[in-house]
Amino acid sequence: MSYWPNTDSRFRAVLRFVAGGQFLTASLGNRLVYQIVLISALLSLFTSSIQLLAGYRHDRAALSTIAESVRQSTSNAFSNALWEYNFELVGALVEGVYNKEHVEFVRLTTPQGRTWEDGSFSEQLTISILPFIFEESPNSQINVGTLEIGISSAEAARRLWQQTWIVLLTNFLKAAVASICISILFEWSIGRHLKALALHVSKNDWQDNADDLNLDLKCNARKDEIGQVSKAIGVAKKRARSDFLALTDEIQRRTKVESDLRARTSELENANREQSAFTYSISHDMKSPANTIKLLVDDLRILGVAERDAQCREILDDMDITLSRMSMLIEDVLHYASAIEATPTHKLLDMNAIAREVVDDLRADISRCNGNVHLENLPHVVGDPTQLRLLLQNLISNGLKFCPPDRSPVVTVSSDPAAPQPVILVTDNGIGIPPQHSERIFEMFKRLNSQSDFQGTGLGLTLCKRIIINHRGTISIQSEIGKGSKFRVEFPRHAGWVED
Amino acid sequence: MLDGLRIETAFLIDDAEIDQKSYRRILSRSGVVGETLSFTFAEAAIDYLEDNPDKIVDVIFLDINMPGMDGFEFLEAASDRLGNKFAKMIIVMLTTSIDPKDRSRAESHPLVRDFLNKPLSVDEVLRIAQLLHSSDE
Numbered sequence: 001m002s003y004w005p006n007t008d009s010r011f012r013a014v015l016r017f018v019a020g021g022q023f024l025t026a027s028l029g030n031r032l033v034y035q036i037v038l039i040s041a042l043l044s045l046f047t048s049s050i051q052l053l054a055g056y057r058h059d060r061a062a063l064s065t066i067a068e069s070v071r072q073s074t075s076n077a078f079s080n081a082l083w084e085y086n087f088e089l090v091g092a093l094v095e096g097v098y099n100k101e102h103v104e105f106v107r108l109t110t111p112q113g114r115t116w117e118d119g120s121f122s123e124q125l126t127i128s129i130l131p132f133i134f135e136e137s138p139n140s141q142i143n144v145g146t147l148e149i150g151i152s153s154a155e156a157a158r159r160l161w162q163q164t165w166i167v168l169l170t171n172f173l174k175a176a177v178a179s180i181c182i183s184i185l186f187e188w189s190i191g192r193h194l195k196a197l198a199l200h201v202s203k204n205d206w207q208d209n210a211d212d213l214n215l216d217l218k219c220n221a222r223k224d225e226i227g228q229v230s231k232a233i234g235v236a237k238k239r240a241r242s243d244f245l246a247l248t249d250e251i252q253r254r255t256k257v258e259s260d261l262r263a264r265t266s267e268l269e270n271a272n273r274e275q276s277a278f279t280y281s282i283s284h285d286m287k288s289p290a291n292t293i294k295l296l297v298d299d300l301r302i303l304g305v306a307e308r309d310a311q312c313r314e315i316l317d318d319m320d321i322t323l324s325r326m327s328m329l330i331e332d333v334l335h336y337a338s339a340i341e342a343t344p345t346h347k348l349l350d351m352n353a354i355a356r357e358v359v360d361d362l363r364a365d366i367s368r369c370n371g372n373v374h375l376e377n378l379p380h381v382v383g384d385p386t387q388l389r390l391l392l393q394n395l396i397s398n399g400l401k402f403c404p405p406d407r408s409p410v411v412t413v414s415s416d417p418a419a420p421q422p423v424i425l426v427t428d429n430g431i432g433i434p435p436q437h438s439e440r441i442f443e444m445f446k447r448l449n450s451q452s453d454f455q456g457t458g459l460g461l462t463l464c465k466r467i468i469i470n471h472r473g474t475i476s477i478q479s480e481i482g483k484g485s486k487f488r489v490e491f492p493r494h495a496g497w498v499e500d
Numbered sequence: 501m502l503d504g505l506r507i508e509t510a511f512l513i514d515d516a517e518i519d520q521k522s523y524r525r526i527l528s529r530s531g532v533v534g535e536t537l538s539f540t541f542a543e544a545a546i547d548y549l550e551d552n553p554d555k556i557v558d559v560i561f562l563d564i565n566m567p568g569m570d571g572f573e574f575l576e577a578a579s580d581r582l583g584n585k586f587a588k589m590i591i592v593m594l595t596t597s598i599d600p601k602d603r604s605r606a607e608s609h610p611l612v613r614d615f616l617n618k619p620l621s622v623d624e625v626l627r628i629a630q631l632l633h634s635s636d637e
Contacts, residue, residue: 318518447567450515450540458567 017192018184028194029186033179041175048167052160059156063102067128067149070097079134082110082144094118097149105150111143125150193226201233272340279337283330290326297323325451332459335390339466344384348494351378351392351424354385355413358392362400369409371400376414379422382494387467392426394460395487399428402454404482422491432481442475505629507558508534513574514563514594515540523561523620530625542566542574549582557589558632561620564595564602571595575611592616592628 074093081089090108098106098118105119105127130147297319300306306313355375359366366373373396381388392413399411409428416423433441433448440446442465445458468475472492479485510533512523520538527533539545542562549555564571571593578586592614593606606615613631616624 314521318521322518445565449567450517452517452540 014188017188029183029191032186033183036182037175037179040178041171044171044174048164048171052163052167055163056156056160059159060153063126063151063153063156066100066102066151067130070100070147070149071130075130075132078108078147079132079144082132083134083142087114091116094147097147102151102153102155103149104152105148107148108145109148110145114145119150121150122152124154125152127151190226193230197229197233276337276340279340280334283333283337286330287327290323290330293319294323325455325457328455329457329459332457332463336459336463336466339387339390339463339470344387344470346382347385348380348382349385349388351381351388351422354389355392358389358396361393362397365397365400369400369403371403371409371411373400374410374412374414376412378413378424379415379491380494381422381424381471381491383471383491387470391464391467391489392424394464395426395489398460399426399430399485401456402430402449403428404431416488419490421493424489424491425486426489427484427486429484432483433477433479433485434481435479438477438479505532505626505633506534507532507625507629507632509555509557510534510536511545511557511560511562512536512538513542513545513560513566513571514538515566516563519563519618526620526622527625530622530629532626532629542569542571542577545574546578546581549578549586553585559590559592559628561592561594564593564597564606572605572609575609579611587611590628590632594618594620 074097078090078093080086081093094106094108094116095118097103103119104125105121106117107121108116128149128151130149131143132145132147133141134144135141297316301316306316352375355378359373359375362373365371396411396413400409403409407429409430412425412427414425414427416425431449437448441448442461444462447456447458449456465475468489474490476488476490477485478488507527510527512520512527514520514523517540520540524536524538527536537548539548545560549557562571562574569577575591587610590613591611593612594616595602596618597603598617603615606612614628
């Protein structure tokens with residue numbers, strides 16, 4: 001297939017192109033042109049100079065042979081003419097010499113004082129001196145005259161200048177024409193296409209534009225470098241488009257997932273709040289009937305039912321015990337419901353102060369079981385004061401409660417200075433916890449002992465765990481049956497935490 | 501109809517002492533129960549059965565929520581340790597739990613004969629005695 005499918009329209013297109021003068025402003029092409037033209041101009045100037053210099057030297061060399069040729073051609077004639085006193089001939093010969101090229105001045109002087117002169121003397125002339133010797137006999141050589149020839153190199157110089165000007169002018173013209181031609185060619189076959197490529201790629205809807213590049217021919221048909229570039233751009237465009245679409249899909253999908261997640265979280269938060277409120281109000285409302293039953297039991301006592309028989313008394317006592325268990329349960333459920341509320345306050349708290357308050361609150365219990373609570377130095381913790389107070393209260397009172405009857409309970413509240421974060425330890429000398437149950441005791445309403453051995457609702461450690469979760473901490477147990485237990489509560493590091 | 505209905509020996513396995521006392525009263529009020537043995541720890545009941553292999557137990561009233569070994573754990577441990585003999589006993593689960601999961605778990609358990617909600621009543625006791633009577637025949 002011919003590269004010029006339609007010669008006529010192609011020709012017109014080229015003419016339009018040239019007339020449009022775009023090539024004049026093409027910077028890449030022009031730069032190229034300057035460089036090419038400059039280099040070639042320098043090269044040709046260099047070679048021309050060598051040429052001119054050689055020519056000049058040649059001319060100068062030629063001049064120096066003139067005198068020699070004059071001597072060779074006229075020396076005998078001069079000598080004879082002078083010997084024979086043929087002054088007409090001498091004059092003619094002198095004129096002949098003067099007429100020679102480059103000769104500006106001739107002077108013939110005889111020993112007798114006769115001179116023939118032609119031309120004008122000048123400082124710039126090169127004077128050659130030719131003596132004429134007449135050989136009367138082999139031994140006798142007589143000087144009959146001396147010829148001075150003044151040769152001018154002006155002609156050579158003029159010629160040199162002339163040549164130089166011609167060379168310069170032709171070079172300049174060559175350069176000018178070459179520049180324009182190169183510029184046009186470059187712009188036509190390369191520059192124009194580069195601009196089209198740039199324009200094509202920089203369009204805003206580049207990826208959406210389904211059109212392929214049209215660079216005179218469909219880009220797939222061109223085999224040269226421009227064709228490669230436009231083909232590569234086509235490929236890149238397709239790839240970019242599919243990447244872009246994939247990305248948009250992914251973004252849409254993720255946005256949907258995000259908003260679903262947000263909706264779900266909001267739902268869960270609502271459900272949580274509702275449940276917490278419900279639990280709270282239920283247990284709050286149960287206090288009233290619990291109190292009523294208590295009153296009724298007291299009424300029965302007052303009416304003397306307890307005195308009736310042993311069984312009645314036992315039943316009334318059991319009712320009291322059960323009622324107090326009920327109110328304990330209600331209290332614990334109320335505490336738990338408020339602890340699972342989502343937004344505890346976050347303050348930097350001195351746990352020493354809180355521990356002291358808790359011990360103060362438990363004063364009655366401590367003295368009742370003949371116990372002892374030791375407080376050592378505790379760290380600062382970021383959290384909710386009410387909840388942390390409940391935490392300490394539960395842990396300490398557990399330590400006091402679950403103690404075998406053969407000894408007095410001793411509970412120590414301390415910290416771990418070696419730990420990288422705030423740690424609170426509650427150690428007791430109680431009955432201990434079997435290791436297989438150490439997870440279970442945190443479950444709701446799960447107990448290890450009967451009510452008659454040790455009272456309790458099974459909610460204490462559940463509440464502690466919930467509070468610790470609220471504070472993003474962890475709890476672990478070390479225990480030995482019959483010896484005691486150590487509860488370790490770890491809190492996350494906070495801004496005010498200082499390692500001692 | 502009370503003739504012939506008899507629960508000679510009943511086990512009561514429940515951690516609450518006060519509840520135990522109430523059950524004993526109810527069982528005796530029903531008039532069909534002979535001996536009642538109370539255990540506040542399920543473990544203790546298994547130990548007793550191991551120590552007294554000849555003892556015939558007609559009904560076991562079993563609570564679910566107990567500290568230490570709970571009702572379902574008792575069933576596993578007892579059948580492990582006592583084998584066939586345990587399988588022949590009538591087990592009645594007695595619980596406050598209204599959790600439907602507990603109910604379905606109990607009902608699908610091969611060893612559990614019945615599932616009762618507390619509080620226990622005399623009518624329920626008579627019904628259980630009837631069950632025993634009909635299974636004997």
